[in-house]
Amino acid sequence: MPIDLRLDPAEVPLLNDLYEFTVSAAFFERGMNAQACFDVGVRRLAANRGYMVMAGVERVLEVLENFRFEEPALAHLDSLGLFKPDFLDFLRRFRFTGTVRAMPEGSLFFAGETVMEVRGPLIEAQIMEPIVLNQLGIASVLATKAARCYSVGAGRRLVEFGLRRAQGADAGLVAARSSYLAGFHGTSDVLGGRRYGIPVFGTMSHSFVMAHEGERRAFEDFARSFPKLSTVLVDTYDTLRGVHNTVAVARKLKDEGISIQAIRLDSGNLEQLSKQSRRILDEAGFHDVAIFASGNLDEYKVADLLKVGSPIDAFGIGTALTTSDDAPAADYTYKLSEYDGRPRLKTSAGKVSLPGRKQIFRALDASGRYRGDIVGLIDESVLMVKREFRPEPDRVVPMLEVMLENGNRVLPRPSLAESRERFMKSFEAVDPRHKAIRNPDPYPVKQSAALGAMIISEKLRAETLQD
Amino acid sequence: MPIDLRLDPAEVPLLNDLYEFTVSAAFFERGMNAQACFDVGVRRLAANRGYMVMAGVERVLEVLENFRFEEPALAHLDSLGLFKPDFLDFLRRFRFTGTVRAMPEGSLFFAGETVMEVRGPLIEAQIMEPIVLNQLGIASVLATKAARCYSVGAGRRLVEFGLRRAQGADAGLVAARSSYLAGFHGTSDVLGGRRYGIPVFGTMSHSFVMAHEGERRAFEDFARSFPKLSTVLVDTYDTLRGVHNTVAVARKLKDEGISIQAIRLDSGNLEQLSKQSRRILDEAGFHDVAIFASGNLDEYKVADLLKVGSPIDAFGIGTALTTSDDAPAADYTYKLSEYDGRPRLKTSAGKVSLPGRKQIFRALDASGRYRGDIVGLIDESVLMVKREFRPEPDRVVPMLEVMLENGNRVLPRPSLAESRERFMKSFEAVDPRHKAIRNPDPYPVKQSAALGAMIISEKLRAETLQD
Numbered sequence: 001m002p003i004d005l006r007l008d009p010a011e012v013p014l015l016n017d018l019y020e021f022t023v024s025a026a027f028f029e030r031g032m033n034a035q036a037c038f039d040v041g042v043r044r045l046a047a048n049r050g051y052m053v054m055a056g057v058e059r060v061l062e063v064l065e066n067f068r069f070e071e072p073a074l075a076h077l078d079s080l081g082l083f084k085p086d087f088l089d090f091l092r093r094f095r096f097t098g099t100v101r102a103m104p105e106g107s108l109f110f111a112g113e114t115v116m117e118v119r120g121p122l123i124e125a126q127i128m129e130p131i132v133l134n135q136l137g138i139a140s141v142l143a144t145k146a147a148r149c150y151s152v153g154a155g156r157r158l159v160e161f162g163l164r165r166a167q168g169a170d171a172g173l174v175a176a177r178s179s180y181l182a183g184f185h186g187t188s189d190v191l192g193g194r195r196y197g198i199p200v201f202g203t204m205s206h207s208f209v210m211a212h213e214g215e216r217r218a219f220e221d222f223a224r225s226f227p228k229l230s231t232v233l234v235d236t237y238d239t240l241r242g243v244h245n246t247v248a249v250a251r252k253l254k255d256e257g258i259s260i261q262a263i264r265l266d267s268g269n270l271e272q273l274s275k276q277s278r279r280i281l282d283e284a285g286f287h288d289v290a291i292f293a294s295g296n297l298d299e300y301k302v303a304d305l306l307k308v309g310s311p312i313d314a315f316g317i318g319t320a321l322t323t324s325d326d327a328p329a330a331d332y333t334y335k336l337s338e339y340d341g342r343p344r345l346k347t348s349a350g351k352v353s354l355p356g357r358k359q360i361f362r363a364l365d366a367s368g369r370y371r372g373d374i375v376g377l378i379d380e381s382v383l384m385v386k387r388e389f390r391p392e393p394d395r396v397v398p399m400l401e402v403m404l405e406n407g408n409r410v411l412p413r414p415s416l417a418e419s420r421e422r423f424m425k426s427f428e429a430v431d432p433r434h435k436a437i438r439n440p441d442p443y444p445v446k447q448s449a450a451l452g453a454m455i456i457s458e459k460l461r462a463e464t465l466q467d
Numbered sequence: 468m469p470i471d472l473r474l475d476p477a478e479v480p481l482l483n484d485l486y487e488f489t490v491s492a493a494f495f496e497r498g499m500n501a502q503a504c505f506d507v508g509v510r511r512l513a514a515n516r517g518y519m520v521m522a523g524v525e526r527v528l529e530v531l532e533n534f535r536f537e538e539p540a541l542a543h544l545d546s547l548g549l550f551k552p553d554f555l556d557f558l559r560r561f562r563f564t565g566t567v568r569a570m571p572e573g574s575l576f577f578a579g580e581t582v583m584e585v586r587g588p589l590i591e592a593q594i595m596e597p598i599v600l601n602q603l604g605i606a607s608v609l610a611t612k613a614a615r616c617y618s619v620g621a622g623r624r625l626v627e628f629g630l631r632r633a634q635g636a637d638a639g640l641v642a643a644r645s646s647y648l649a650g651f652h653g654t655s656d657v658l659g660g661r662r663y664g665i666p667v668f669g670t671m672s673h674s675f676v677m678a679h680e681g682e683r684r685a686f687e688d689f690a691r692s693f694p695k696l697s698t699v700l701v702d703t704y705d706t707l708r709g710v711h712n713t714v715a716v717a718r719k720l721k722d723e724g725i726s727i728q729a730i731r732l733d734s735g736n737l738e739q740l741s742k743q744s745r746r747i748l749d750e751a752g753f754h755d756v757a758i759f760a761s762g763n764l765d766e767y768k769v770a771d772l773l774k775v776g777s778p779i780d781a782f783g784i785g786t787a788l789t790t791s792d793d794a795p796a797a798d799y800t801y802k803l804s805e806y807d808g809r810p811r812l813k814t815s816a817g818k819v820s821l822p823g824r825k826q827i828f829r830a831l832d833a834s835g836r837y838r839g840d841i842v843g844l845i846d847e848s849v850l851m852v853k854r855e856f857r858p859e860p861d862r863v864v865p866m867l868e869v870m871l872e873n874g875n876r877v878l879p880r881p882s883l884a885e886s887r888e889r890f891m892k893s894f895e896a897v898d899p900r901h902k903a904i905r906n907p908d909p910y911p912v913k914q915s916a917a918l919g920a921m922i923i924s925e926k927l928r929a930e931t932l933q934d
Contacts, residue, residue, distance in 0.1 A: 004526045004662070005602065007474045007636050014658040015636055017628075018669030021657065026692035032678060059471045076661050082696065126674060133631035134639055135472065141634075161484075164600035165796045167608075169474050169482055170635030172601055190488065191481040194543050195471070202485030206820075207593060207803040210811040211499060215933045225493035229549065235815045241933040268816035319796045328790035329632045336674040344677040348702045349735035353673075466682045466708040 005169060010070045012063060014077075017130050021077065024123045025087045033121045034340035037357050039333075040102075040116035040132060042109075046327030050440025051430060053147045053423060054107040054115055055178045056139025058413060060132050061403055064096045064118075067128070096124050100404040103360070104414065106181060106422030107399065108430055110443045113375055114337075114358040117400060120407075122339060129334040137332050138171055143178035145299075145324040147427060148437050149317055150183030152303035157314035159201045160187040161294060162322025175322040181420050183427070188316070196416050203231040203264045203292060203316070215242060219249040223258050231262040231292055234277070239268055243277045247284040262290035262314070270295070271310045278311040290314060298325070299437050345458045355458040356451065359400055361385045363393035370429045373399075376448035385448055472636060477537045479530060481544075484597050488544065491590045492554045500588045501807035504824050506800075507569075507583040507599060509576075513794030517907025518897060520614045520890060521574040521582055522645045523606025525880060527599050528870055531563045531585075534595070563591050567871040570827070571881065573648060573889035574866065575897055577910045580842055581804075581825040584867060587874075589806060596801040604799050605638055610645035612766075612791040614894060615904050616784055617650030619770035624781035626668045627654040628761060629789025642789040648887050650894070655783070663883055670698040670731045670759060670783070682709060686716040690725050698729040698759055701744070706735055710744045714751040729757035729780070737762070738777045745778040757781060765792070766904050812925045822925040823918065826867055828852045830860035837896045840866075843915035852915055 007015075027033060042052060069077075069091045077083055077091070098120020109115050118125045118132065149158055160179040166172040176192025186199035193200035204222055212218035215237065223230040232249075234242030243263060250260045263281070265273050270293050281289050290313040293305070298320035305312060319325060335353040336344045343355030357378040363371040363386075371393050376385050386396045402410055414422075433441040447455070474482075494500060509519060536544075536558045544550055544558070565587020576582050585592045585599065616625055627646040633639040643659025653666035660667035671689055679685035682704065690697040699716075701709030710730060717727045730748070732740050737760050748756050757780040760772070765787035772779060786792060802820040803811045810822035824845040830838040830853075838860050843852050853863045869877055881889075900908040914922070 003476065003529065005474065005479060005530055005598075005637075006476050007472065007640075009470065009473050011658055012472060012636075014661060015630070015639060016657050017630060017655040018657055018660075018667045019655065019672055020669075022669050022693055022696060023672050023675040023689070026675065026689050027678070029692050030688055036674075036678065038674070062470065063472055077657075080667070082693065122678060126672070129672075130631045131472075134633060134636065137632055138635040138638075163482070163484060164597045164801075165604055165799070166601060167634035167790065167795065168605040168637030168641055169479075169598075169601065170472075170637040171605075172482060173474075174635055188484040188486065190483050190485055190544075191478055193485075194481060200485045200547070202487075202489050205486055205490050205593070205596075206813050206815070207503075207505070208490040208493065210803045210813055211494070211503065211589060211806045213932070221497055222490070222493050225496050226489055226549065229489060236813045237929050237933050238814070239816070245933060266815065267818045323634065323790075323795040325795050328634065328792050328795040329786045332632070334631075336677045339678045346673050346677055346703045347705070348673070348733065349706070351734045462704050465680065466704050466712060 007170070009066070010073060012131065013067055013069050014073050015131060016127065020127045020129060022082065024126055025083050027123055027126070028087050028090055033123050035119065036122040036125050036336060037117055037119045037338040038125050038129070039114040039335050039337045039354065039358060040118065040136060041114045041333065042111055043331045043333060043351070045111045046330060048438055048440070049144065049327060050434040050436065050443060051108045051110055052140055052330065053143035053182050054103045054109055054140055055105050055143035055181055056136040057102050057105045057116070057403070059139070060135050061100060061409065063131055063135070064100060064128060064404060065407060065409065067094070067096050069094055094124070095407060096120060096128070097407045098124055098404070099402065101400040101402050103399050104401060104422060105419040106426060108426045110373060110445045112445050113360050113373060114400065117357065133332050133334055137330055138174050139178050141324045141328065141330050142175050142322065143182040145321050146179035146182035146184055147423070148299040149302060149321060151435050152299050152306065152437060153315065154306055156312065158184045159314065159316045160184050160189070160321060161316035162318035163189045165319040166322040171322065177416065179321060181416060182423055183420070202229065204233040206233060206236050209233060209236040216245045216249050219246060219260070220253065223249065223253055223260055227258045230260050231264050232260060233264045233266060235265055235267045239265060239273050240276055240280065243280045246289070247280060247286060250286055250289065260289055262292045264292040264294060266295045270312070271305055271308050274310045274312050292316065294318065296320070303437060343454055343458050345455070345462060347459060347462050354451065354455065356454050359398050362397045362399050363389045364395045364397060364429070366394045368429055369431065372444035372446070374446055374448050375451060377450050377454065380448055380450055388448055474637070476533070477540060479598065480534055480536050481540050482598060483594065487594045487596060489549065491593055492550050494590055494593070495554050495557055500590050502586065503589040503592050503803060504584060504586045504805040505592050505596070506581045506802050506804045506821065506825060507585070507603060508581045508800065509578055510798045510800060510818070512578045513797060515905055515907070516611065516794060517901040517903065517910060518575045518577055519607055519797065520610035520649050521570045521576055521607055522572050522610035522648055523603040524569050524572045524583070524870070526606070527602050528567060528876065530598055530602070531567060531595060531871060532874060532876065534561070534563050536561055561591070562874060563587060563595070564874045565591055565871070566869060568867040568869050570866050571868060571889060572886040573893060575893045577840060577912045579912050580827050580840060581867065584824065600799050600801055604797055605641050606645050608791045608795065608797050609642050609789065610649040612788050613646035613649035613651055614890070615766040616769060616788060618902050619766050619773065619904060620782065621773055623779065625651045626781065626783045627651050627656070627788060628783035629785035630656045632786040633789040638789065644883065646788060648883060649890055650887070669696070671700040673700060673703050676700060676703040683712045683716050686713060686727070687720065690716065690720055690727055694725045697727050698731050699727060700731045700733060702732055702734045706732060706740050707743055707747065710747045713756070714747065714753060717753055717756065727756055729759045731759040731761060733762045737779070738772055738775050741777045741779050759783065761785065763787070770904060810921055810925050812922070812929060814926060814929050821918065821922065823921050826865050829864045829866055830856045831862045831864060831896070833861045835896055836898065839911035839913070841913055841915050842918060844917050844921065847915055847917055855915055
């Protein structure tokens with residue numbers, strides 16, 4: 001079997017930065033392993049992003065619950081010649097025994113917010129940094145890109161088509177899941193469909209047409225083999241002639257009770273071609289043959305196509321979606337906010353972190369719309385914080401929920417369908433001006449007075465830490 | 468163990484687009500399974516790219532050699548309700564029995580060139596499309612980005628630091644391998660180091676400093692734990708005070724025979740800070756303490772920093788590298804070029820493919836420099852093609868080598884070190900004007916007269932295929 005294109009669960013703890021092990025070993029040597037809190041969040045949103053969609057939480061929780069160093073991994077660490085036997089023994093017994101609070105998958109979040117808190121003995125929480133960031137990062141970056149497509153799709157069917165151009169095998173799988181979470185109808189990826197129970201869609205390859213000695217023959221062959229799944233690809237040669245050939249084949253097969261479901265346009269001017277194709281199909285009486293469009297699409301192009309009334313029923317979105325090409329990474333960080341009962345912050349230029357354990361308080365109006373968020377401290381009450389919103393909102397909801405306690409799940413794992421439902425509701429609750437795909441208005445996020453006071457006092461304290 | 472963050476080898480055949488199975492089933496039903504040839508290549512290079520670096524070949528070959536449908540995969544395909552038992556039986560016996568020709572890893576290639584040819588019975592070659600594109604794509608996109616960093620690094624030590632922001636687990640691993648292939652010195656990723664034998668590097672986390680009650684104490688603790696690996700992170704609070712604290716700690720530890728190897732700058736104005744830090748270190752007599760810089764670096768910033776003489780000895784490059792943020796995908800295609808002995812092409816608007824089996828002929832001058840490439844047909848001789856270059860070059864080298872025959876390897880697998888060596892030589896052989904990181908001159912690639920004639924005749928034939 002292909003051994004390099006695999007990820008064995010026992011390898012996961014080593015999918016890690018070397019410094020996580022060296023700083024952990026140094027902590028271990030000094031006996032520094034008191035309770036620590038790390039905040040996960042995005043400092044700044046990427047260009048044209050007014051929000052992000054939380055995703056990847058379920059995988060991260062699963063990783064934390066099951067993080068074990070098996071003997072081959074320990075032997076490898078030993079082979080580096082950096083670690084003492086007692087530290088390796090410590091890793092041999094390592095379990096994540098801490099607490100994780102997070103926004104549930106499908107939540108919308110904004111810059112400067114804690115979206116996950118990993119709390120536990122310092123070394124346990126430290127060593128999770130790369131895998132937490134790697135997995136929340138890709139899943140939420142792709143869910144966010146998908147939500148942007150969903151936001152302009154106006155109810156059209158959206159299918160994730162990007163496995164072949166995704167950044168590796170894992171990204172391909174995550175793309176299928178994250179795009180379904182954020183409103184897509186399905187994926188072309190069979191394994192994504194299998195793992196996550198997502199509907200799978202497929203059309204036809206150019207090679208299918210090219211291997212035949214004529215386009216009509218290709219269409220007919222395919223429709224006979226898949227009378228319930230026959231989307232024919234009409235752009236291998238001349239697109240409009242391909243549409244006429246579709247009509248000819250559809251007429252021929254009609255008498256046999258076989259119908260063609262859709263044509264797929266994959267190149268050229270999709271506005272013109274979709275309008276011309278619709279006319280050809282309609283004039284021939286094939287009103288029910290749908291038009292499926294693909295070919296370097298993204299949210300910007302889908303919006304433009306629909307604005308000019310292109311009669312496209314479904315979009316296949318690939319590369320731009322599965323790589324989030326205009327913003328392939330988010331500015332995620334994993335920052336120590338408390339250690340041994342004391343708040344902690346860093347004051348690096350342009351990269352100041354926020355001290356203390358947080359809660360994100362979201363204000364809702366009477367109709368359930370989001371009005372703004374406050375980043376506050378965990379021990380602040382909803383009632384206290386509610387007064388800091390102006391005007392006072394109908395309701396304030398704390399966004400971070402306890403998900404792991406003592407290393408074990410406390411909430412039942414939501415199904416992907418439930419998380420998708422949560423996404424749709426959250427998305428609806430955000431004002432359209434924050435959801436514009438170009439230059440959205442920033443959603444209001446501010447810090448609570450209590451957090452503000454803590455920042456000031458901790459900055460003063462930080463001054464003394466370099467003496 | 469974490470079950471979702473894994474890729475089981477038995478799942479690989481399902482990491483595939485649904486249409487690969489439906490078109491294969493339709494081919495199967497018609498008995499269409501004659502010899503087919505698919506060309507893999509990049510139609511257009513992304514912005515600011517003058518070349519790409521071939522990578523991912525070894526993994527692709529391994530996948531093809533080991534592609535098997537096991538019972539759970541077959542049961543899943545059966546559950547889709549689309550496939551007949553005899554097709555599933557066919558998949559049960561499926562092996563890739565064909566031939567693969569490709570440019571070896573580390574080769575430089577250009578737009579419009581065939582970089583891999585997958586040839587075999589139609590269905591065998593068809594079904595490999597997504598995994599071949601997915602894996603060659605990520606590996607060569609990241610190798611190309613790494614080569615760009617290498618091209619401006621002027622011999623400085625470059626370390627891949629981007630696991631945490633890579634697009635998933637697989638991309639993290641590929642990033643480690645591809646960047647080493649293209650001239651990096653190592654990676655922070657322990658698993659990447661283990662799998663591929665790449666040197667691993669690590670510095671220190673901000674949390675290490677923040678968990679301590681003082682910066683000097685943190686530096687001292689770390690240096691005592693890792694007297695051979697102590698790069699201290701000086702920007703948690705005020706960077707220059709951090710450098711002075713490094714000096715103080717280095718002085719204290721000197722008497723005990725412990726030295727600090729480097730400081731790491733991770734924020735702020737790296738030019739100014741590196742110059743100021745160098746001065747502080749030098750004035751204190753610590754000429755041998757190196758300066759390591761990181762923090763949202765890419766090839767553009769590294770070039771700018773070195774142009775103004777920043778005394779930086781090593782760079783840690785993360786997000787921009789491991790996502791290839793300015794060009795996260797390449798325009799890779801997998802196109803049928805021959806079926807059943809006949810050349811094939813598509814004529815889609817802006818996406819015309821090239822018919823026939825190819826060879827890439829590269830002209831070299833007396834000193835081994837690349838002069839230009841010709842995309843020709845496989846049966847053209849080097850002697851014939853040589854005359855098509857003007858002026859006639861010293862030497863013409865065919866770039867595509869047979870790697871699999873009858874589904875088995877014919878060449879010994881090169882080591883990563885050998886491929887890295889090949890990259891360095893290839894890179895050296897390309898004229899600097901094609902390697903500029905901004906607006907490079909296009910490298911000359913033309914089609915042979917024989918291929919040109921075939922294109923004309925096949926376009927004429929394509930006209931008839933829609934009648």
